[in-house]
Amino acid sequence: MNIGDRILLAHGSGGKLSHELVTGVMAPVFDNSILAEMHDGAFLNIKGVQLAFTTDSYVVKPRFFPGGDIGKLAVCGTVNDLAVSGAEPLYLSAGFVLEEGLALAELERIVASMGLAAAEAGVQIVTGDTKVVERGAIDGIYINTAGIGAVFPGVHISAGRVKPGQDVIVSGCLGDHAIAVMSERHGLTLPAPVVSDCAPLAGMVKDILKIAPQVPMLRDPTRGGLATALNEIALQTGMGILLEETAIPVRPEIKAVCDILGFDPLYLANEGKVIVLVEKQDTEKVLAAMKSHPYGLHSCVIGAVTARPAGQVGIKTAIGGTRMLDMLTGEQLPRIC
Amino acid sequence: MVRLRITVHGIVQGVGFRPFVYRLACRCHLGGWVLNNGDSVCIEVEGEEPEAYEFVNALHQEKPPLAQLTGVSVDVCQVKGEAGFVIKDSLPSQGQVPMVSPDIATCPDCRRETLNSKDRRFQYPFTNCTNCGPRYTIIKNMPYDRIATTMTEFPMCPVCQKEYDDPADRRFHAQPNACPVCGPNYRLINRNSTEVSEVSIPDGKNVFIETKRLIAQGKIVAVKGLGGYHLACDATNPVAVDSLRRRKIREDKPFAVMCGSLEAVKQQCLVSQVEAELLTGAVRPIVLLDKSPAYNLAQQVAPGNPRIGVMLPYTPAHELLLGPDDVWVMTSGNTSDEPIAYEDGDALERLNPIADYFLVHNRDIYRRADDSVVRIFSGKPYILRRSRGYTPSPIHLAQKTVPTLACGGELKNSFCLTYGNKAYLSAHIGDLENLATYNYYLESIDHYRRLFNIKPQIAAYDLHPEYLSTKYALSLALPKVAVQHHHAHIAAVMAEHGLYEPVIGVAFDGTGYGTDGTLWGGEFLVADYYNFTRAGHCKYLTLPGGTKAVKEPWRLAAWLLYELFGTNLTGLRIPFIRDLPNEWPLIMEAAKKGINSPLTSSAGRLFDAAASIIGLRNSINYEGQAAVELEMIAGKTTGNPLPYSIIPGTVKQLDFSSSFCALVELAQREHSKDYLAASFHTTIANAIVEMVQLINSETGIGKVVLSGGVFQNIRLLTEVANLLQEKCLRVYLPWQTPPNDGGLALGQAIIAAEKYKRS
Numbered sequence A: 001m002n003i004g005d006r007i008l009l010a011h012g013s014g015g016k017l018s019h020e021l022v023t024g025v026m027a028p029v030f031d032n033s034i035l036a037e038m039h040d041g042a043f044l045n046i047k048g049v050q051l052a053f054t055t056d057s058y059v060v061k062p063r064f065f066p067g068g069d070i071g072k073l074a075v076c077g078t079v080n081d082l083a084v085s086g087a088e089p090l091y092l093s094a095g096f097v098l099e100e101g102l103a104l105a106e107l108e109r110i111v112a113s114m115g116l117a118a119a120e121a122g123v124q125i126v127t128g129d130t131k132v133v134e135r136g137a138i139d140g141i142y143i144n145t146a147g148i149g150a151v152f153p154g155v156h157i158s159a160g161r162v163k164p165g166q167d168v169i170v171s172g173c174l175g176d177h178a179i180a181v182m183s184e185r186h187g188l189t190l191p192a193p194v195v196s197d198c199a200p201l202a203g204m205v206k207d208i209l210k211i212a213p214q215v216p217m218l219r220d221p222t223r224g225g226l227a228t229a230l231n232e233i234a235l236q237t238g239m240g241i242l243l244e245e246t247a248i249p250v251r252p253e254i255k256a257v258c259d260i261l262g263f264d265p266l267y268l269a270n271e272g273k274v275i276v277l278v279e280k281q282d283t284e285k286v287l288a289a290m291k292s293h294p295y296g297l298h299s300c301v302i303g304a305v306t307a308r309p310a311g312q313v314g315i316k317t318a319i320g321g322t323r324m325l326d327m328l329t330g331e332q333l334p335r336i337c
Numbered sequence B: 001m002v003r004l005r006i007t008v009h010g011i012v013q014g015v016g017f018r019p020f021v022y023r024l025a026c027r028c029h030l031g032g033w034v035l036n037n038g039d040s041v042c043i044e045v046e047g048e049e050p051e052a053y054e055f056v057n058a059l060h061q062e063k064p065p066l067a068q069l070t071g072v073s074v075d076v077c078q079v080k081g082e083a084g085f086v087i088k089d090s091l092p093s094q095g096q097v098p099m100v101s102p103d104i105a106t107c108p109d110c111r112r113e114t115l116n117s118k119d120r121r122f123q124y125p126f127t128n129c130t131n132c133g134p135r136y137t138i139i140k141n142m143p144y145d146r147i148a149t150t151m152t153e154f155p156m157c158p159v160c161q162k163e164y165d166d167p168a169d170r171r172f173h174a175q176p177n178a179c180p181v182c183g184p185n186y187r188l189i190n191r192n193s194t195e196v197s198e199v200s201i202p203d204g205k206n207v208f209i210e211t212k213r214l215i216a217q218g219k220i221v222a223v224k225g226l227g228g229y230h231l232a233c234d235a236t237n238p239v240a241v242d243s244l245r246r247r248k249i250r251e252d253k254p255f256a257v258m259c260g261s262l263e264a265v266k267q268q269c270l271v272s273q274v275e276a277e278l279l280t281g282a283v284r285p286i287v288l289l290d291k292s293p294a295y296n297l298a299q300q301v302a303p304g305n306p307r308i309g310v311m312l313p314y315t316p317a318h319e320l321l322l323g324p325d326d327v328w329v330m331t332s333g334n335t336s337d338e339p340i341a342y343e344d345g346d347a348l349e350r351l352n353p354i355a356d357y358f359l360v361h362n363r364d365i366y367r368r369a370d371d372s373v374v375r376i377f378s379g380k381p382y383i384l385r386r387s388r389g390y391t392p393s394p395i396h397l398a399q400k401t402v403p404t405l406a407c408g409g410e411l412k413n414s415f416c417l418t419y420g421n422k423a424y425l426s427a428h429i430g431d432l433e434n435l436a437t438y439n440y441y442l443e444s445i446d447h448y449r450r451l452f453n454i455k456p457q458i459a460a461y462d463l464h465p466e467y468l469s470t471k472y473a474l475s476l477a478l479p480k481v482a483v484q485h486h487h488a489h490i491a492a493v494m495a496e497h498g499l500y501e502p503v504i505g506v507a508f509d510g511t512g513y514g515t516d517g518t519l520w521g522g523e524f525l526v527a528d529y530y531n532f533t534r535a536g537h538c539k540y541l542t543l544p545g546g547t548k549a550v551k552e553p554w555r556l557a558a559w560l561l562y563e564l565f566g567t568n569l570t571g572l573r574i575p576f577i578r579d580l581p582n583e584w585p586l587i588m589e590a591a592k593k594g595i596n597s598p599l600t601s602s603a604g605r606l607f608d609a610a611a612s613i614i615g616l617r618n619s620i621n622y623e624g625q626a627a628v629e630l631e632m633i634a635g636k637t638t639g640n641p642l643p644y645s646i647i648p649g650t651v652k653q654l655d656f657s658s659s660f661c662a663l664v665e666l667a668q669r670e671h672s673k674d675y676l677a678a679s680f681h682t683t684i685a686n687a688i689v690e691m692v693q694l695i696n697s698e699t700g701i702g703k704v705v706l707s708g709g710v711f712q713n714i715r716l717l718t719e720v721a722n723l724l725q726e727k728c729l730r731v732y733l734p735w736q737t738p739p740n741d742g743g744l745a746l747g748q749a750i751i752a753a754e755k756y757k758r759s
């Protein structure tokens, strides 16, 4: 794919162009065996200790939204990336880029919210950095967090272990975060209030891995949503994934908003959901563990790994056919002629 | 004495050409031989000079009805003293592109035999000869010989073999030749794959009588045919048709029917001479006909539609199934959006929830072919879906191209392979978003490449980044050329007419990706094969909710009225306002803020919006439904043009907002829907023609190409074409390809080849 000669917003949308930017521009230069794994986090073996290491930058607009803020997001995002690497998150760093003129009260609120989230996730923010840039250079505040965690003994999250027949579980209803942020950003009055699902998943993932350390794959469906996350898995593993449309949990109020605005909830970002691939015999106990957790009440099986279509995701629709659930290059644009 | 070596190119295989050559050589007292040579037929004849040349002349003059000669070369060579004439074995293909004949409807001779109780093929459902029968759907490889078809499973009995070997016989080298003794046969089974027990006569002929009885009882039967399975039921039985709709999950889209005779067609529909010829010809597509006043089929066959798609039997099995007065629904064997079922196992599984019984046969279908769909425009067949009977006949190009694979569009996909001056546009594939259809697409590309032995050097694809065909193209290890959607629509028509100088192209369709990243669809291009300039377009509108707005035309309609009247729109006294969903203010708010509300210059959406404002429908159940219904209700009513404006500039814009304003006013004064719809058509037609005239006066270009899905609208097409001709402009239309995206790949191919040549 031709990634073009200028950076477009779509290069950061988490879809196909983001993927190609990373594999086409960054990966060839940084080239090493750890990066080549292309997981959300890197696995490091330091003097015999298995560590997971990850980083993410947070630029969300608006800074505050129903259910969270940029600070909570910065902690949960990185914590969740460590968790889906099969690790217990331990330490985070926090880098702040602040715009001249940002209200101190806002910063305090954001930092307080980071503290709360870190406490809940059981991580400590142990190092940091602050830069201030002139007014207009950025929009208020950007935060970068990096984190390290200790990989649970016996856990090995890897594309190579994904096999046909495994079940695909998702931990709850999709699209809450994207709709909450969007309605806040545009000041839309929705028929019913929508709250972001932003949450640290370390606890729930720990419970899953305690009873099923053999789980082959965990993933958090953030930017680009469930569809993009599953396409990444399909692409990395060469397996197919077949979903049941009717099994995929979406809150009625989110469904209603999606119907109104024309969005497909499967492509909408989540910040408190995890996708778990499990061997069939583990499905029941993993589901039970997830459901007993407050962030996994609506966990359910939404499909399975298949041999075909290789590298692609299909979705069996309510009316019988199977639709391709592709990775989008950019935005959801009509294809109907 | 003279010896000539003659090479004949064209559709010369599978059409009885070699037996014809044999008989001709015998008549002219010539020795020598004939053989199929991959893409061509090779002949050497030897004898007296006048007779040898008489032979060459007669090749052209007396060729079999289905043969098409595109080139005949004659060389004089050394006399060998050969007396007898023989038909030699075929040579394997030598890197050239062979011609493959389409499937051909049962010829009158075979039909007569099938219905003649004295004939040995009485009631034999696979009767065929060199003039008719399966070709494209059974051929695995070239050259075309029985062994390279799915008939290889059925060794001929001595009687059939004798026909096959006798140069004087109609079945001489008829590759699918078969009879009740040696050929394939039908079975009637139920959902559990067990034979229906009432069928007692051992030769299986009774399965047809039994099937007729089941259909008469109101049952739904899956019938395996030529290019796939049909779902059949009695078209006069409302209960049967209703349950077929429910089981197939198909709400409103009309079903096609098959009539047992032309008389039965004439009972239901108005049939012109041209339409009768098309119905009874060698292709036998589904022909869209106006219902007659005596029309009496179940309402659910083509609900609310003044037209219906009709075909006549095109295999002997159909002849055996339908009596002269019978009218059956014959819809493709699939659920909505899936490709037609053609493999037995797959059909039994997929059609199990739909069909009560299965009439199956044991001759494999190697390649699917849906029924083609044709409408008559200005006395000629205007193809809406190009498949059985047409594919894989090539479209002849005026110029040679580098071997090209054009990957086509997203919906109504077909792809195109070119070689030299021939373009092989694939059979209708369908909507690629459906996984089974996408797999069919990949499979077909592979089949065509093998069948025609084409190794594409470049790949052409649409600019739309999300088309699956685009993503497929980008995954190929070939040089790639991106082609703008509407440029491709126009170039496809230029290609079939061999137009090399620039034209004014009017491409009106739903949407296609523009070079500026917006969705185009009401385009006036000045185009040649290499490039185009956008001379004009319909003014951009906002599509609230993107794809959702395509499925719900009221969204764009509301946006148009909101732009015109603001929140005062609620005071308009038209039913549209009363029917507005509660959430309309939120949708307008989102559109204002640009949330999932792309800009489009689509013409198709204008028709949708008009249909919605007039009160025809606010959401659709199949692609294009609102626009189709607007055309139907306009019928032949005379309308009056509504106001519109052209915004001048280097890129002119057609602004229809005043038309919509006028439409609302007329609707408030309770003018009939027919009149409103007719006026809207006339307005669009006038605007198109005025825009073309402006471009013509600036460029001096007098050739006008019309294409794009909107020009499936015959009412609009008629008005536009007539007006343009009145203004002394020459109009070119897509006759060999559909105006919709089914023809897109041909345009992509020719543009890509030209760009490649000049790069």
Ligand SMILES: [Fe+3]
Residues within 6 Å of the ligand: A337, B485, B489, B509, B510, B511, B512, B708, B709, B740, B741
């Ligand atoms: Fe189009």
Ligand SMILES: [Mg+2]
Residues within 6 Å of the ligand: A040, A055, A056, A077, A081, A222
């Ligand atoms: Mg991340």
Ligand SMILES: [Zn+2]
Residues within 6 Å of the ligand: B106, B107, B108, B109, B110, B111, B127, B128, B129, B130, B131, B132, B133
């Ligand atoms: Zn025949």
Ligand SMILES: [Zn+2]
Residues within 6 Å of the ligand: B156, B157, B158, B159, B160, B161, B178, B179, B180, B181, B182, B183
């Ligand atoms: Zn026989």
